[in-house]
Amino acid sequence: MGDDLLDFLAVSGLDKGLIAQREADLIKERGVPKGGKEPRALITPELVEPFNPFSAGLENAERFLFAEWFQRPLLDLRACSGVQRGVYAVFNVAPMVCEPHLKLKYHRVVDPAGRWPLYVGESDIGEEQQGIGDRCNCHITSITDAGLGVENFAVKFIVLPKLINAERTFIEAFRPAWNGSGFGLRPSAPTFRSNGSRTSVWDTLHPGREVTGKHSRSYAKALRWLDGRLFKNSEAFSRFRQEWPELIDFDVRC
Numbered sequence: 001m002g003d004d005l006l007d008f009l010a011v012s013g014l015d016k017g018l019i020a021q022r023e024a025d026l027i028k029e030r031g032v033p034k035g036g037k038e039p040r041a042l043i044t045p046e047l048v049e050p051f052n053p054f055s056a057g058l059e060n061a062e063r064f065l066f067a068e069w070f071q072r073p074l075l076d077l078r079a080c081s082g083v084q085r086g087v088y089a090v091f092n093v094a095p096m097v098c099e100p101h102l103k104l105k106y107h108r109v110v111d112p113a114g115r116w117p118l119y120v121g122e123s124d125i126g127e128e129q130q131g132i133g134d135r136c137n138c139h140i141t142s143i144t145d146a147g148l149g150v151e152n153f154a155v156k157f158i159v160l161p162k163l164i165n166a167e168r169t170f171i172e173a174f175r176p177a178w179n180g181s182g183f184g185l186r187p188s189a190p191t192f193r194s195n196g197s198r199t200s201v202w203d204t205l206h207p208g209r210e211v212t213g214k215h216s217r218s219y220a221k222a223l224r225w226l227d228g229r230l231f232k233n234s235e236a237f238s239r240f241r242q243e244w245p246e247l248i249d250f251d252v253r254c
Contacts, residue, residue, distance in 0.1 A: 043079055047072075050159050053166075065158075065166060066173070066247055074114040074154040077136050077143075084131040087166040088157035089117035089176070090139055096148040102205065108230055109177050114154055116237060119178040122167030130186075132157050138186055146206035175236035177229050178202065201225045 053065035074091065091114040095103055109118055119139075123132045130138070136155055143150050160166055171179055178184075182200020198215045204222040241248045 043075065043083070047157075048083060048159050050161050052161055053164070062169065063244065063247075065169070066244060068158065069156075069170075070115060070247060072156040072158060074156055077140050077150060077153055077155050080136045080155060080157065081133040082131070083133045083157060083159070085123060085162065086132055086157050086159040087120065087122045087170060088132045088135070088155055089121070089170065089174075090119040090178070091116075091154050091156070092118045092152060093154045094149075094152040096152045098148060098206065105226060105230060106177075109233065114156055116233075117170070117174055117176045118153075119183055120167055120170045120174065120176050121184055122165070135184075139183070142183060142202075142209055145210070146208035148206060173236065173240055175229070175232040177226070177233050180229070181205075181225070 051065075051068055053061040053068070055064075074093070077090070080088070092106060092110050093112045093114060095110055096106060098106070109116065121132075121135055123130055123135045139153075140150050143153060158166070170176075181202040183202040185200060199217045201217065201222045203209055204217045204219055205226065
């Protein structure tokens, strides 16, 4: 039975035993650790040294950046305190705590080794900006408030010189599932303060944060948005593997 039909059964509230068995099979198939308890790396002085991808030459900068990215270690979300500017990504390293039909959708992006990101961000210290450590703390609050299990997520980052917009490069390359969903919005963001704002896709699918829009969003439409984003995520992986085969020695079930 295909995963699309299982998604339909889950949304319909049917055959929960079959859904649970399929989920268990997928976890066994992918070797996903329960609760994301695998060891995390510690921040070393080398990790916070600025990395300049242009040191390899302008024509090789993008490849050099991606090669460095895949070699970066996974860190606990709570380990980035004090880290300032750079690009970072949040990874779903074990099945998150959520509704069965969402778990079945998200199994496509569970990546215990931290290679294909769920969310990409960029940060710097400034009057209106937060460092990577502060942004990770915001994400921890969002994940915790939604009850998804912060232990099921991890992060990696690269400290970059200013004026290098790696965030856009990574988003275009990886098409992360949660970028554009509202996951990265902060409580002080204008989107949440606007009288005409609509509850974000992320808050519709994962309620719990105090910050929501004034107008509700259709749950069915939010699911369709997620399906579309997961499809783009899968397409991006296929394109990346074709363009950079020497950097991809793994498979991600998207």
